[in-house]
Amino acid sequence: MGLITATRDLMKRRKNITQIFIFGALICLLAFVPLITNSPYNLHIFILTLIYIIAAASLRFIITSGQIPLAHGAFMGLGAYVSGVLSKHFGVTPWITLIVAALVAMCIGTLISFPFARLKAFYYSMISLFFGVGMLQAIESMGKLTGGITGITAIPTLFSSASKVPYYYCFLALTLISLFILYRFEVSRIGWNLKAIDQSYLVAGSVGISVVKYRVLAVAVGCFFAGLAGGMYATYNVTVSPVSFDMTATLWLIIYVTIGGMGNFAGPIIGTLVLFLLPKYYSGLKQYTPFISAAILFLVLYTFRNGLASIPGLVVSFYKKRRKVKTRIDNS
Amino acid sequence: MSDATILLLVASFLNALILSSMYILLGLGFTFLFNIMGILNFAHGVIYMIGAYICFILATTVGMNPWLAMLISVIAMGLFGIALERFVFRPFLGDINLIIVVCIGIITVLKNAVSVSQTYNVQMTPPFVQGTIKVGIVSLSRERLVIFFIGVALLILVLLFINKTKQGLQMRAVAQDKEGAILQGINVNFISALACVIACALAAVAGSLMGSYLTVNPYMGDDIMIKVLEILVLGGIGSINGVLFAGLIVGVMDAFLPIVVSGTQTQAIMMFVIVIILLFKPQGLFGKEVRV
Numbered sequence: 001m002g003l004i005t006a007t008r009d010l011m012k013r014r015k016n017i018t019q020i021f022i023f024g025a026l027i028c029l030l031a032f033v034p035l036i037t038n039s040p041y042n043l044h045i046f047i048l049t050l051i052y053i054i055a056a057a058s059l060r061f062i063i064t065s066g067q068i069p070l071a072h073g074a075f076m077g078l079g080a081y082v083s084g085v086l087s088k089h090f091g092v093t094p095w096i097t098l099i100v101a102a103l104v105a106m107c108i109g110t111l112i113s114f115p116f117a118r119l120k121a122f123y124y125s126m127i128s129l130f131f132g133v134g135m136l137q138a139i140e141s142m143g144k145l146t147g148g149i150t151g152i153t154a155i156p157t158l159f160s161s162a163s164k165v166p167y168y169y170c171f172l173a174l175t176l177i178s179l180f181i182l183y184r185f186e187v188s189r190i191g192w193n194l195k196a197i198d199q200s201y202l203v204a205g206s207v208g209i210s211v212v213k214y215r216v217l218a219v220a221v222g223c224f225f226a227g228l229a230g231g232m233y234a235t236y237n238v239t240v241s242p243v244s245f246d247m248t249a250t251l252w253l254i255i256y257v258t259i260g261g262m263g264n265f266a267g268p269i270i271g272t273l274v275l276f277l278l279p280k281y282y283s284g285l286k287q288y289t290p291f292i293s294a295a296i297l298f299l300v301l302y303t304f305r306n307g308l309a310s311i312p313g314l315v316v317s318f319y320k321k322r323r324k325v326k327t328r329i330d331n332s
Numbered sequence: 333m334s335d336a337t338i339l340l341l342v343a344s345f346l347n348a349l350i351l352s353s354m355y356i357l358l359g360l361g362f363t364f365l366f367n368i369m370g371i372l373n374f375a376h377g378v379i380y381m382i383g384a385y386i387c388f389i390l391a392t393t394v395g396m397n398p399w400l401a402m403l404i405s406v407i408a409m410g411l412f413g414i415a416l417e418r419f420v421f422r423p424f425l426g427d428i429n430l431i432i433v434v435c436i437g438i439i440t441v442l443k444n445a446v447s448v449s450q451t452y453n454v455q456m457t458p459p460f461v462q463g464t465i466k467v468g469i470v471s472l473s474r475e476r477l478v479i480f481f482i483g484v485a486l487l488i489l490v491l492l493f494i495n496k497t498k499q500g501l502q503m504r505a506v507a508q509d510k511e512g513a514i515l516q517g518i519n520v521n522f523i524s525a526l527a528c529v530i531a532c533a534l535a536a537v538a539g540s541l542m543g544s545y546l547t548v549n550p551y552m553g554d555d556i557m558i559k560v561l562e563i564l565v566l567g568g569i570g571s572i573n574g575v576l577f578a579g580l581i582v583g584v585m586d587a588f589l590p591i592v593v594s595g596t597q598t599q600a601i602m603m604f605v606i607v608i609i610l611l612f613k614p615q616g617l618f619g620k621e622v623r624v
Binding site: 068115118119122123125126127129130131133134137138140141246247248251254255258287288290291293294297298301302305 | 372423424428429430432433434436437439440441444445448554558561562564565569594596597599600602603604606607610611614
């Protein structure tokens with residue numbers, strides 16, 4: 001008996017060590033990307049991936065509380081516009097506008113989520129959809145300040161050099177910090193309370209979890225990072241137009257999250273990576289990218305409903321079950 | 333009142349009626365699917381767009397009579413509805429969030445299929461009827477009147493179908509209580525497929541008519557989907573009276589507000605009006621308590 005527990009402990013520790021090793025290796029690999037690929041286009045794809053990873057991960061954080069918001073793309077747009085307008089028309093440095101964009105998105109998200117928090121399931125989805133569309137159209141109709149349908153052009157950039165390498169490192173750092181914060185939220189008491197609300201808000205409320213408070217908190221945190229991602233997009237991309245943040249943008253964010261898996265923290269990261277980096281391998285079929293993405297989405301939905309991130313877990317549990325059966329046979 | 337004002341008001345009034353009838357046709361299809369299968373078909377706007385495109389391509393490139401083109405488009409979308417129910421909705425029944433994601437997949441596929449294969453020029457389906465009618469100083473396009481009458485006739489037919497025929501009554505039974513309906517020997521899968529066919533066919537009719545009234549483009553589905561969702565949420569999801577009433581309100585606002593303010597401002601104002609109404613009445617004007 002003692003031997004078995006000792007081996008189990010050793011295996012558990014080894015699993016922890018391998019996890020840390022994998023994460024360290026991944027971060028090192030990411031840090032060396034600009035040295036490996038020297039074409040600016042590849043780096044551009046990587047930078048966009050980093051921005052959308054933040055947006056998708058923050059969307060998933062709201063989804064863990066059991067409501068699908070359809071305004072996330074619009075909040076990203078709000079961040080982008082706040083950052084763009086402040087740095088272009090008021091001459092604020094982009095470093096500060098990044099934070100201001102995130103804070104403005106968070107404030108508006110919090111304000112609207114107080115009345116919205118009592119709406120249920122699809123009513124929440126629909127009203128957030130209207131709010132997102134209305135907000136974007138309000139921004140678009142502000143004429144001179146936001147440039148209408150053409151948007152803002154020539155936004156001041158973060159770095160004066162034309163190279164994309166500093167952007168890559170800066171955004172990599174921001175993404176890692178954001179993911180770390182979101183992960184801490186996820187594994188803390190707040191994260192568990194949100195999951196409890198997702199499973200049954202009635203039971204969660206009856207054991208003393210304030211449903212409204214935690215839903216508002218989830219939306220506030222999610223919108224903060226959506227605004228941050230929008231601000232990053234504005235300073236990196238130099239132009240901001242309403243087309244990049246319409247309903248389609250939100251739908252794509254949801255596709256990223258679903259392909260990766262809603263129930264897993266790594267889900268949005270894997271989903272975004274797959275959908276952004278895969279099109280590089282079939283560059284001849286560029287215009288068919290949406291079909292391939294949708295095909296992946298349907299494949300995932302019909303086969304692994306919990307997303308690509310759930311596959312390792314499924315494999316592990318499959319082997320464990322087999323081993324358990326085997327040991328039972330050996331013992332008898 | 334000068335002549336110009338009267339002309340403007342009459343034209344806006346007719347616009348309001350046409351827009352309302354089209355919104356109501358789409359909203360009724362959506363309500364059917366929600367009541368009978370418990371799903372929110374966010375892809376309804378894209379189905380409308382595909383219906384419009386089938387009619388447009390048959391009427392221009394193939395050179396068919398527009399009426400025949402519309403009929404073929406309706407039949408094609410009806411068959412598409414059967415496939416949709418069997419292969420897309422049925423495997424995911426019961427999980428409302430997954431259904432939303434599945435609909436997003438359908439939207440992506442169909443919209444991109446159209447935007448990859450079609451051009452972005454301003455294009456319209458050829459008119460179904462030509463000429464104008466003169467009433468006093470006001471001259472009305474015959475086509476608009478025809479579109480309006482088709483819309484109203486279809487509405488009456490659908491309402492008669494639900495309330496008078498056997499299948500319609502079965503539909504209402506399924507909407508009330510699915511298990512009870514099964515126990516009474518109603519084939520729920522057949523009724524679901526029927527609801528899908530009716531919803532898709534109504535969307536195709538609306539698309540074909542709007543293709544000649546407005547323009548045909550790959551994004552026409554998005555705009556009208558948001559309008560339809562507004563109507564549904566305003567009237568209360570699942571309530572047919574709510575769809576009729578809210579459809580009229582939104583159609584009138586849509587036709588008369590652009591006289592005063594610009595186009596994007598109209599949309600923004602309507603969105604915020606609806607959000608504010610819903611904050612005080614979350615179930616919509618005619619809705620019952622939300623079933624989750």
